[in-house]
Amino acid sequence: MKIISFGDIHENLSNLIHLENDLKSADLIIVTGDLTNYNGREEAEKVIEEIMRYNKNILAQPGNLDQPEVNDYLTEKGINLHGNGFIKDNIGIFGVGGSNLTPFKTPTEFSENEIETFLLEGFDKVKDAEFKIMVPHMPPKETKLDIISAGFHVGSQSVRDFISKYKPDIVLSGHIHEARGSDIIENTALFNAGMFQQGGYVIITENPEGLSAELKVLA
Structure with a gap:
């Protein structure tokens, strides 16, 4: 199975054409959040x-x-994916959208308790899957993926605690554009693909040993 993941699109899909071959050959596309820029359904x-x-x-x-x-x-x-889960072959994928509370009062924010509840609701639907991919739009706190340009960690503590307790194989997040990269918590691989306009995406593949993932950036 081949999965392509990206997010923080903000209505700019100019890089899709550069991913055409990967997108068409993938079994699944995962969008981690921020489809629009403060906008709605249309x-x-x-x-x-x-x-x-x-x-x-x-x-x-x-x-x-x-x-x-x-x-x-x-x-x-x-x-x-928000508060929900899907099983694709033997891979369970579940998520939580929005973000933890910010000073900016953006349209979709949640308390840490709400984030935990949404994650539990999604996890419950995939708990029997052999492999698990967790998709929180906001990255886990105190990692390489949640550092803003001022140097502060602004990720979600609930997301981090959930990873430590339930140990998903892979975590795909976004939200903090300037913190594109990868990290690890225990045996869970963490990825923040950054802003799609800047070319970041993640490729996940299944092999006999399990799931492998790589952060890639368009040239």
Whole structure:
């Protein structure tokens, strides 16, 4: 199985054409959040439909800069990862969209308790899968993936605690554009692909030993 993941699109899909071969050959596309730039259903629909021109097998969730109606749209499409889970072959994929609370009062934010609840709801649907991919739009706290330009860690403690307790194989996040990179918590591989406009994406493949993942950046 081959999975391509990216996020923080903010309505800019100019890099899709450069990923055409990977997108068309993938078994699944995962969008980690922030389809729009403070916008709603109409703009989110345009983003999803454009990605589906390359591959119709997609799971997505709202980010903190998406209006709440984006969540409703993705649910109606049957592709929403937020507080939800899907099993594809033997891989369970579950997520939480939005972000932990910020000083900016963005459209979709949650308390740490709410984040934990959404993760538990999604995990419950995939708990029997052999492998698990966790997709929190916000990265786990105190990692390489949650450092803003001022040097502070602003990720979610609930996300980090959940990783330590339930030990998913791979975690795909975004949200903090300037913290594109990879990290690890115990045996869980962590990735933040950064802003899609800047060319970051993750390729996940299944092999006999399990799941492997690589962060890539378009030249």
